[in-house]
Amino acid sequence: MNTALNPYMAAYPALAAVLPGQALAWLQDIRADALARFSSHGFPSAREEDWRYTNLAALAKQTFAPVVAAAEPIIDAEWLKPYQLADAWSLVLVDGHFCAALSRTDGLPESVQVLGMADALQTYGGQVAAYFGKAVDSAEHGFIAFNNAWFTDGVFVDIPAQLVLDKPIQCLHIVTQAGAVAATRNLLVLGANASAQWLETFVGAEVAYLSAAVTEAFVGQNASLTAYKVQCESAQAYHFGGLYVQQARDARFNQHNFAFGGLLARSDIRTDLGQGSECELNGLYLGVKRQHIDNHTRINHTQPHASSRQLYKGVLDGRARGVFQGRVVVAEQAQKTDSDMNNRNLLLSPDAEVDTKPQLEIYADDVKCGHGVTIGQLDEKSVFYLQSRCIDEETARNMLTFAFANEMVDKVANEELKIQLQGLLLKKFSSVIL
Incomplete structure (x- = not known):
């Protein structure tokens, strides 16, 4: 066992007893497998190809711990106002725990299931089991294993077929305590022909902490999901946020990723496209001082006649470092694929740095794929x-x-x-x- 992990592993037995889903054998198996993987591999290292530009050595020098859910909200509605959209349903997670008192779900159609993950596991364990871990598993990398083993709560949202929501659902992640780890797990399910907007906002107090959030989304046949991520966390915070999507036939998925905060921040976006489905990924990362902001995207074209577009832009000043790794994989049977990827970077300082690595992995012969990269000054x-x-x-x-x-x-x-x-x-x- 890596000695840097001893504090996490030593503290886990006491924590495990209070984690949600104790009565669910399938979840306990997932947690046990994840714990074993994390024990042997730890957090990702620069020796892994997908993490070669992001060194987590500074993270290993600190130990973060989950916090107990507060009996009463420790922040008030006024504090939330700058971050909450007024015309949106709001789901609030404080220090890794769902807070119903601060959330706003009035007017949400009754057919939509929305509740904290801990409650969902207790009430709808079988329904959650049908999706949990189906878009990503512990073998992906160390942060997924960590999340699977350590997650304390999250949200579960199930939107039935044919339903079109007329305003966004905002999931607001807040960390208030120094030394805290907020490990959250979200499940978002859209039935056939449904349509929704999903926004995840990450903020926190100006202290050092770790956010480790994983969202799995399942977009049904001919359904449409527009997702947003706004990461404006503490300048001392460490952030990992992963969104893993499965698109059914003719499904549409658009994502807009804005990375402004954190000392070291990593965003993973991965989607598997069904036949005739569409995907568009847009991103903006702004780095200053010594910030390190890493964006990793992967689009898997698994079936024919699907299309994807990616455009990520970065602005870096001071001694900031930006990373963009975009990968498009076209399976042998995914004929008639149409894919385009672009990454553009603006360096405002001679000490700023960007590492960009666009990749096309094509196994089909009747496709249209391209990519482009620019790095420059004004x-x-x-x-x-x-x-x-x-x-x-x-x-x-x-x-x-x-x-x-x-x-x-x-x-x-x-x-x-x-x-x-x-x-x-x-x-x-x-x-x-x-």
Whole structure:
């Protein structure tokens, strides 16, 4: 056993007794397998190809521990307001535990099942078992094993066939305590022809903590899911967030990923496309000072006539480091695949760094696939043009940088979320670049 893991392994027996799903043999088997994998492998290392640009040595030097669910909310509704969308149903997780008192589900159709994962395991254990671990398992990497073994709660959302929700469901992850680990597990299920918007927002107190969140989503035949992720956590926080999706025939999945916070942050997005399905992944990562922000995407074209698009943009200043690893896998039977991937990066400092690795793995012969990468600085001709219009150089550079990043915000269809993102973007720029 890796000595760096001793604190986690030593504390686990006492923790296991209070984790949800004690009466479910299938879940206990998953936890046991995950614990064994984590004991032998630990957190991912740079020796693993998918983690070669992200060194977790600093994480191994600290030990984070789950916290007990508070009997009463330790934050109030006013504190939540800057992060909650007003026109959305809201599910709040505080320090890894679902908080019904702070959540808002009034007006949600009765046919939609929405409850905390701990309650779902107790009430709908068989229904959860049909999906849990079917989109991702412990063998994926150390953070999945850690989440499987350590998760304390999460949310379960089941949207029946034919239902179209007219506003988003927001899952708000909040960490309030230094040294805490918030390990949460979410399940999102859309029946055939259903449609929904799903938003995960990650925030926390300005202390050191670890977020480890996994969401599995199942998009039924001809269903549509638009997902958003807004990660604006503490500058001292460590973050891992994974979204793993299975798309049935003709399903549509769009995801917009915004990574602004954290000392070290990693986002995994993976989707398996069914026949005729569509996928679009958009992302924006902003790194300053010594932030390290890693984005890893994988699109598996498993059936014919599916299409996918990816566009990720990064802005890096100071000594920040950004990572983009995008992978598209086209199976032998996935003929008529149409896929395109682009990653564009803007470096504002000579000390900033980006590692980008687009990959196409194609086993079919009748496909249309391509990728592109750009890394550069601001165009001096554009800066000069703005200066010639009586704009000072600093303002000109700020305008061009904001315009580069704001292109990704403009892709957001939800106007309230778009305004919130633009506010976060301006805050990020005003404190570092302006």
